Amino acid sequence: MDILNAFVALANFVIVPALAYGSQLALGALGVTLIYAILRFSNFAHGDTMAWGTMCAVLATWGLQAAGIGLGPLPTALLAIPVGIAGAAVLVLATDRVVYRFYREQKAKPVILVIVSMGIMFVYNGLTRFVIGPDDQNFADGERFLISARDFKALTGLDEGLAIKTTQALTVVVALITVALLFWFLNRTRTGKSMRAYSDNEDLALLSGINPERVVTVTWLIVAALATIAGVLYGLDKSFKPFTYFQLLLPIFAAAIVGGIGNPLGAIAGGFVIAFSEVGITYAWKKFLTYFLPESMAPDGLVQLLSTDYKFAVSFVILVIVLLFRPTGLFKGQTI
Amino acid sequence: MIRVENLHRHFGGFRAVDGASLEIAKGSITGLVGPNGAGKTTLFNVVAGALAPTSGRVLMDGEDISGLPPHELFHKGLLRTFQIAHEFSSMSCRENLMMVPGSQSGESLWNAIFGRGRIAEEEAMLLKKADEVLDFLTISHLKDEKAGNLSGGQKKLLELGRTMMVDAKIVFLDEVGAGVNRTLLNTIGDAILRLNQERGYTFCMIEHDMDFIGRLCDPVIVMAEGKVLAEGTVDEIKANEAVIEAYLGTGLKNKEMIGG
Amino acid sequence: MSGETYGDRGNKDRSITNPAGMGDAWPVKPGGAAHAAPGGPFLIGEAMTGGYGKGADILHGCTIAVERGEIAVIVGPNGAGKSTAMKAVFGMLDLRSGSVRLDGEDITALSPQDRVRRGMGFVPQVRNIFPSMTVEENLEMGAFIRKDDFRDTMEQVYTLFPILRDKRRQAAGELSGGQRQQVAVGRALMTRPKVLMLDEPTAGVSPIVMDELFDRILEVARTGIPILMVEQNARQALEIADKGYVLVQGGNAFTGTGKDLLADPEVRRSFLGG
Amino acid sequence: DDAKIGVILGFTGPIESLTPSMAGSAELALAEINESGNFLENVTLVPVRADSTCIDSAAATAAAERLVTTDGVVAIMGADCSGVTGAVLSNVALPNGVPMISPSATSPALSAAEDNGLFFRTSPSDARQGEVLAGILGERGISSVAVTYTNNDYGKGFADAFEAAFKAEGGEITLAAPHEDGKADYSAEVGALASAGGDALVVLGYSDQGGKGMIQASLDTGAFDTFALGDGMYSDALLADLGNDIDGSFGSVPWAEGEGAEKFKAVAEAGGVNSESSYTRESYDAAALIALAMAKGGEPSSAAVAANILDVANAPGEPILPGELGKALEILKNGGDIDYVGATNVELIGPGEAAGTYRYYEIKDGAFETVSFK
Amino acid sequence: MTRTIGLFALVAALILGTGFLQSWNSALIILNMGLVSAIMALGVNLQWGLAGLFNVGVMGFVAVGGLAVVLVSMAPVPEAWDAGGPRVIGAILFGIGVVVAAVLAWKKLGKGVRGWAVAAITVAGFFAYRALLDPAVDAIEAVNPAATGYLGGLGLPVLLAWPIGGVMAAGVAWAIGKTALGLRSDYLAIATLGIAEIIIAVLKNEDWLARGVKNVIGLPRPVPYEIDLQADPGFVETAGNLGLDATTASTLAVKLGYSLLFTAVLVVLLILAQLALKSPWGRMMRAIRDNETAAEAMGKDVTRRHLQIFVLGCALCGMAGAMMTTLDGQLTPGTYQPLRYTFLIWVMVIVGGSGNNLGAVLGGFLIWFLWVQVEPMGQFVMNLVTSGMADGSAVKAHLQDSVQHMRLLTMGVILLLVLRFAPRGLLPEK
């Protein structure tokens, strides 16, 4: 029984949250990785793209809620995702036309695009706040829990509860479906293969009759979709606030790189590595050990490796260590 | 001069160099040939320090140099050129040459700022030398041109020129001839011969053009599948059945089709 | 140089940028249309002048052409603009003047993709495969524009280059130099081109593979596909050529049949190495 | 004539979501003064906004410098975050002799800052509230708590004060873990706090920032269900978002015992400002004090403001509530004395900071219910 | 050359214009931070323009410089030292020892055991370190936490903190460079990004060091205080003679004092940087940047040189950080944000022209000027836009409310415009 309690506590405070957070990071990292692989630069504006897409979805959600349309136990925002994706797509495609395409045609080196994307980041930053303001926005509805801690305790009679939120489950499921779809798309469909070809060798793609502008457009569309899905799921689980989305950029980059930037599977793995290292390393094992060990050996202290102040630092240390041993990330080799 | 003993270099499970042993005599121009993927470039990379050997040893004048980084090998007099030209593209041809000599006192930051006088003297000498080399290579009209703007063959000449800025003991040339116009290649060949005869450089060169090899090299070493397949003079090699089968071939089969 | 304008500063940091596979072609902007221009050779790039981006002109009124069923070979010193001329014919370069005509149509304004659709196949000098895709996917990409069933064409390519059949599941980047060249030629054949352009297909390959490639090229040419080819192994190439061009500094220096050029002492001394 | 008042707040940056309401409240007060018609003759108060960014001292200093030397503001309402406030104070206000009243810089360290009598604040130093909150816990008989605080000078100073007071009462703190505002995820913090245990979680953060995130995550995982809340957590938005889930939680918030807060709510709502956002009350009071001090001094000058703030803020005099600024001006005009009470029961003590009376509230049926005043 | 002079004249005109149109105080304050920014940009330019190293951890080194000011110039807190000073020092020395031991073990031991050995050393060492450190930290932080609660500094003149800030940043950079520059695919960027976050985390959470998020305020100054000047009759008289009132004169005098100090530092650094760039050393660095493999084959020790220039660049950032903290008069770890202290510096370097020291300096001034002035610019634009609209319309109100967000937007648009029309920067490398 105590052992069960120990593991339920661990699952409740480490495994479930880290899985959900990892999936959120992974969805973000997928977008970053795709741009890196196909458009060849690290997109600093990705966090703000997520914010913009989510904002569109939030506005649409409010509209739906006002019209009384809902999904029952599931959040209404799911219905609004297409609107968000459309909004994000319009924004990124317009940006591409006005800004990125110029540099592509000039054969600008990728690092110029990195700096350009910083400029875009500033602009998106202002745009999002201009429309919806800088505040926290609540747009979640539907059933909050798949199973709440209280219900779990009542159900099992254990001392420890296990809570699984609808949004958490949703995030994990969506992340897995998305990466599977993306994988299928890139490896099995003609368009997907043409994207990989473009990423591999731009000029030869041209010589094979692949229209590069079409590849770029499709990439941005997918990125807009990924960014919006990631942003909406994150916003449902936590809350929507433009500034937080900018802050998400760092762990997202870390996830993409630790997994092997340019590789979709790596993005997923990287997301989980970062999430588990943030949540796991700073976990105080006291409760777990108290259940796990005989009473006489129960710990006095918290049995915490590092205080949570350093959780972000820890994930970066892990990142550097991973890179020391696997210089191209967990999933090395081919990009995309 | 250089002795390679039972050298292995693996990539994952793949054995690019698989127990090669060979020797390069002082003062020789040794040719290294072999089918594509035989491991020639990999062998070069290991000898020149760009790759660590998986096992085996490389000796230079009896001293074990395996695993030393390239810049240390340079100071021991071992130079190499690259299969694909590695010029410093945003620097002028002159600068490309002037940067070569090691242990310039101006390369220390302290001297660079506080020892301007001594540096000026050194620089004058380097400049003179660089101009001589450019003359020798018949590209002195390009001395202020950015190296990135040179044509493929000129870049290869520049690579060769770098080896002349210092007193190299042994120079490794990786396919100087590939994609180079044959007339230019003859010039390069002349330059190599002169360096060998006048300055006593030892050369080891990878090449697929058997005419070029024939003009310059003795002996020739043939590699295949990471191992040494044969060794001898050009004529011996050309007559070797195994080499013909793996590498040289017997000429066009469709000769009768020529001319429609 | 044009590349310099937007150059990075030698940065190789893989967490920031991904230089792999970046192109350096300056393709004709899409949107142009072809128009009829009857007569003349099957494929001709006539009086072409142009360069990369905003850089200086590399080609100065250069003309190259190939007739049905022929092999035309271009030779010349390094940096003469041979590859540039090939790219110009394929529309990967903005021409400042001159025209490109294919099969009785003026295609100067067409984008490279559209030229592929009109039956042109091209194997560039460098970076002519998709390294991280398998051999089979490389071939599929060759057939990207085809809507019909291309399995029999793939079968033909495999028959032509049997080694590729064995390596079909392997990433093309893992092949040796000669095998890569075969993949590259195979990929171009997959479009079922009406004309094939090859840029130094034999550079850096061993003698045995070189002979093999020349054999295959002859075979392809004899099936009726005209071939336009740049070669530094000029003597072998000119031997099989119906027509030869010598390019110098972006312009035509000598033109003639392969045999003529081989026999010209001036050409031999200056360009073929004596 | 226009008398300009600088409103320097972090309109961009981490607290960008709070600042519009804060600035709005301050401007409400100024508008009220202007509309009353009882202010100094021919003088209109004009607010001039500037961005403190909350985090970039250099940018804040430059902005403040512009306010003072270009726009010629006579007083500054701001800054917001303690870091930039200190920088503006020592680099701009002090050298130029311009008084500033911060509505939200609560760091105890600012009490000791060199200020030449130019720096005031309408929010109490956190040292005081720490004791109050500890007292409330003692009253409720809670002896073991976990603490989480926002990782800035406010949170840290508050937590230090609380810890000291709570331990002095014999309470046990199982773990005090900071949380960063605006970060992506708080599972790690909640996990550690849950493992440490405690009868309640003391949350010293912001209601629309990490503080809410921490409560949310604690509720979701069932780690804690009772929360003791610092002033930064008091907001209707928190109730709206978390609803009945936090019933039984309680906290302290600087508050006027009388109708000050209610009055402010009415005034703010009429003015279209969200009164429940953090530090809106303090902002209103800060701006009002500046204006009243000016009126008392009889001239729109920095010196007049600096000299008279303590006078108008404290007894003796007629108590003044929000919405009654016109009345106050009239009293002053007639040579009377006022005691500005405002929305937060202003009482400036020591070096010019709010003494702070606090409302001890409990959340019942999804609403704040006053238990007592401290 | 004319372009260089022209652009610098433009920046001068912008700053002078600020003086005429806004106020001389504003102009000087922009100039001062511009000088500091220029030094940071110079440091980044050394790394990026000269060596192609992508350092995205500028913020961390700036913060280390700031820490140096506290450690050098604040008065020591004797009670805190008594409470646990020696023990903290001991713990830190022990920590360094553990790291050294781990590195040695990795280098000396055989392949099979070294992983385990290093793991064992670090884990055991870590717990021992914590056991040593924690009680001392608790004791120190308990000493009057509201006002001190830290060890204080050495009480030395604050000007000393500038070089020391550089040295401290260089030390940190050395440790990072040793690790990150060894990564095979060159992941310097992400490593520095992370390390900068770690440095800030340490500054925020190690209260015993510099009060953490509670900030250290009232740092000593290298120039007099305005109020002292205002109280000095001699000064007031001189000011009067110049036709200035004492307050304005004192604020201007103090800022001018900083300007002179900063200018002196910048000029010296710029001259040194130019000398280095135009020497065989600079040629070698450019060669390394152009082609590492070839430079290595030409006998240049690329890793060592990368480390050297990384350390140098970071030292400049550290020094600039110390100067900035001195100018602010306080250390506020919470204010260090990558957007402001890393990305903005990058923008300066790229807009100015990477590879050109003068370009970086120009970028430093120009971008800083914009960063400060886009706020009024945004307001101006917004006023222009809304001027035609009816008062009280919802659109107008919304636009007016959003005016602050125009600041970042304007910044982004300007950056994009510059990159569009001067893609190699305003003063490109020749």
Ligand SMILES: Nc1ncnc2c1ncn2[C@@H]1O[C@H](COP(=O)(O)OP(=O)(O)OP(=O)(O)O)[C@@H](O)[C@H]1O
């Ligand atoms: N980094 C690497 N990773 C994996 N395999 C490699 C790597 N480098 C080389 N190889 C493989 O090692 C083999 C030998 O390559 P190498 O470049 O030495 O051939 P080579 O003899 O120089 O051929 P060529 O004449 O075509 O230049 C090839 O099959 C190649 O695919």
Ligand SMILES: Nc1ncnc2c1ncn2[C@@H]1O[C@H](COP(=O)(O)OP(=O)(O)OP(=O)(O)O)[C@@H](O)[C@H]1O
């Ligand atoms: N992408 C490019 N951008 C700018 N200039 C280029 C580019 N590619 C080639 N050039 C320049 O164009 C000129 C001609 O190059 P090209 O590749 O056409 O020569 P080539 O005749 O094919 O030579 P080689 O025999 O060496 O292949 C050279 O001076 C070269 O530097």
Ligand SMILES: [Mg+2]
């Ligand atoms: Mg090779």
Ligand SMILES: [Mg+2]
């Ligand atoms: Mg070519």
